[in-house]
Amino acid sequence: MASLADLFSSGTLSQFLVGLSRTTILFIVSSGLTLILGVLRIPNLAHGSLYMIGAFLAYSVIHFLGDGTAAFWAALVIAPLVVAALGFLLERGFFSYLYEREHLMLLLLTFSFTLIIGDLVKLVWGAEYRSVTVPRVFQGSAEVFGLPLPYYNLFLLLIGPFIAVFLWLVVNKTKMGKIARAAAVDSEMVSAVGINVGWVFAFTFVLGCFLAGLGGALIAPMVNITLGMDHSLIMEAFLIVIMGGLGNIWGALLGSLIFGLTQSLGILVWPQFGIVFPYLAVVAVLVVRPKGLLRSTW
Amino acid sequence: MLEVDGIHTYYGQSHILFEVSLSLEKGEIVGLLGRNGAGKTTTMKSICGMLHPRKGRLVFEGEEVTGEKPYQLVRRGICYVPDDRRVFADLTVDDNLDIVYRRTGEWSRDRVYEVFPPLKEIPGRRAGFLSGGEKAMLAVGRALMSGPKLLLLDEPTEGLAPLIVRSLEEQILRLKDAGISILLSEQNLKSSLALIDRAYIIDNGRICYRGTVKELENNEEIRKMHLML
Numbered sequence: 174m175a176s177l178a179d180l181f182s183s184g185t186l187s188q189f190l191v192g193l194s195r196t197t198i199l200f201i202v203s204s205g206l207t208l209i210l211g212v213l214r215i216p217n218l219a220h221g222s223l224y225m226i227g228a229f230l231a232y233s234v235i236h237f238l239g240d241g242t243a244a245f246w247a248a249l250v251i252a253p254l255v256v257a258a259l260g261f262l263l264e265r266g267f268f269s270y271l272y273e274r275e276h277l278m279l280l281l282l283t284f285s286f287t288l289i290i291g292d293l294v295k296l297v298w299g300a301e302y303r304s305v306t307v308p309r310v311f312q313g314s315a316e317v318f319g320l321p322l323p324y325y326n327l328f329l330l331l332i333g334p335f336i337a338v339f340l341w342l343v344v345n346k347t348k349m350g351k352i353a354r355a356a357a358v359d360s361e362m363v364s365a366v367g368i369n370v371g372w373v374f375a376f377t378f379v380l381g382c383f384l385a386g387l388g389g390a391l392i393a394p395m396v397n398i399t400l401g402m403d404h405s406l407i408m409e410a411f412l413i414v415i416m417g418g419l420g421n422i423w424g425a426l427l428g429s430l431i432f433g434l435t436q437s438l439g440i441l442v443w444p445q446f447g448i449v450f451p452y453l454a455v456v457a458v459l460v461v462r463p464k465g466l467l468r469s470t471w
Numbered sequence: 472m473l474e475v476d477g478i479h480t481y482y483g484q485s486h487i488l489f490e491v492s493l494s495l496e497k498g499e500i501v502g503l504l505g506r507n508g509a510g511k512t513t514t515m516k517s518i519c520g521m522l523h524p525r526k527g528r529l530v531f532e533g534e535e536v537t538g539e540k541p542y543q544l545v546r547r548g549i550c551y552v553p554d555d556r557r558v559f560a561d562l563t564v565d566d567n568l569d570i571v572y573r574r575t576g577e578w579s580r581d582r583v584y585e586v587f588p589p590l591k592e593i594p595g596r597r598a599g600f601l602s603g604g605e606k607a608m609l610a611v612g613r614a615l616m617s618g619p620k621l622l623l624l625d626e627p628t629e630g631l632a633p634l635i636v637r638s639l640e641e642q643i644l645r646l647k648d649a650g651i652s653i654l655l656s657e658q659n660l661k662s663s664l665a666l667i668d669r670a671y672i673i674d675n676g677r678i679c680y681r682g683t684v685k686e687l688e689n690n691e692e693i694r695k696m697h698l699m700l
Contacts, residue, residue, distance in 0.1 A: 354562060355561070358559065358561060361521060362553070362559070363559075364540060364541040365520075365545065365550070365553075366542075366570070366571040367542050367550075367573075367574070367617045368542055368572050369540075370542070
């Protein structure tokens with residue numbers, strides 16, 4: 174175990190910032206998951222698969238456009254949009270017929286999607302690792318309090334609040350967001366004031382899928398893009414959403430912060446068992462607040 | 472205007488409404504009276520599309536609307552105000568009104584505030600924090616935003632203080648003057664006497680009496696048998 178002095182060393186801060194940047198990805202993906210869970214009440218296991226597709230699509234777009242910085246920006250726009258379109262097809266083609274069904278049925282359906290999408294990804298991209306290099310503008314490190322922080326992590330740190338503000342605006346300031354909030358609590362009554370709830374659900378699902386795709390595209394330069402990246406992420410995203418309170422976007426933010434930071438700081442405290450800390454945090458939170466930290470819409 | 476023709480409605484396996492028929496003309500306030508659990512709410516939900524009768528027909532303005540969804544019926548001009556109000560608790564008063572589908576430009580937030588001045592004082596308050604009376608007003612106001620031709624008011628004055636009941640009743644009469652037809656459910660005759668033109672009495676899921684208010688007032692036997700006194 175590291176001594177106490179090490180904990181306050183300069184390494185702590187940079188580890189903290191790297192952890193925070195990873196939190197951004199967790200937040201983006203789990204906010205989409207919680208949005209879908211809150212408004213449509215679908216426990217979408219395939220959310221991780223959509224994130225994986227986002228990462229593979231980003232890889233393809235970047236390679237197709239020739240690896241430049243422009244290709245990276247294009248991938249950041251195109252990959253989430255394609256994932257969103259896929260989400261639209263899933264919602265209209267399957268889920269829109271199944272809202273009356275119990276959650277277990279929906280859970281099984283989404284589980285089947287994870288298997289199907291997994292195989293489709295294997296068919297399209299193959300089973301090998303893929304990787305994307307960090308775009309040139311983001312190569313190198315910035316100095317933060319005298320410590321090197323990779324530019325790409327800095328970029329993620331900046332994009333996190335941007336997405337949070339964007340979601341806040343959509344949910345609180347747009348008519349569609351307000352309708353979605355009302356529908357999360359009482360969708361029947363939303364229909365009874367003349368609103369076609371089906372389209373509200375489609376919009377929410379598509380937005381959630383867009384976020385999954387965006388998370389996948391953003392993580393692409395940081396990890397090996399591979400089959401199975403969906404499984405590890407969906408576990409984490411669900412834990413985050415449960416910890417934060419089902420359906421609560423700010424809960425997803427809080428949960429991501431707790432998960433991401435306990436992980437990165439845990440590694441400092443006890444390197445061999447660093448991975449255990451976020452799960453311990455989840456247990457601790459749920460013991461104290463079984464329904465999650467913030468108010469759930471369920 | 473509205474013709475309910477022999478509907479049978481079920482909750483899952485349990486048969487709730489038996490051959491319920493009623494009709495309503497333009498500009499009328501018709502009472503749907505009955506005890507708790509008699510089938511008033513089920514009847515209203517069957518008309519507004521929240522429940523779908525297994526048998527029977529609904530005709531609105533000469534067109535068959537059986538099986539349409541709530542939002543489609545709102546767009547035709549039928550709007551339901553539930554007995555438990557179901558205001559959108561997370562949204563502000565303003566937003567509760569704003570998100571409603573507006574069939575016509577006839578009704579606006581300002582006009583609703585004119586009808587229910589107390590709401591005008593609290594446009595930014597979350598509906599979950601409103602008093603019972605304010606929730607009742609907001610629920611009716613929300614329905615008005617859609618520009619209804621027919622309002623289904625399910626025990627609108629239930630649980631309200633007498634003073635508030637009176638002011639709400641006054642507003643309901645004003646809505647009638649504005650040309651809106653109303654189907655109004657109540658548990659007893661007395662509370663709706665001032666409002667309704669004629670009434671149906673429902674008991675155990677069956678319509679067991681229909682007549683004008685005058686006839687009903689004079690028929691103590693029926694009142695005793697089927698209503699709360």
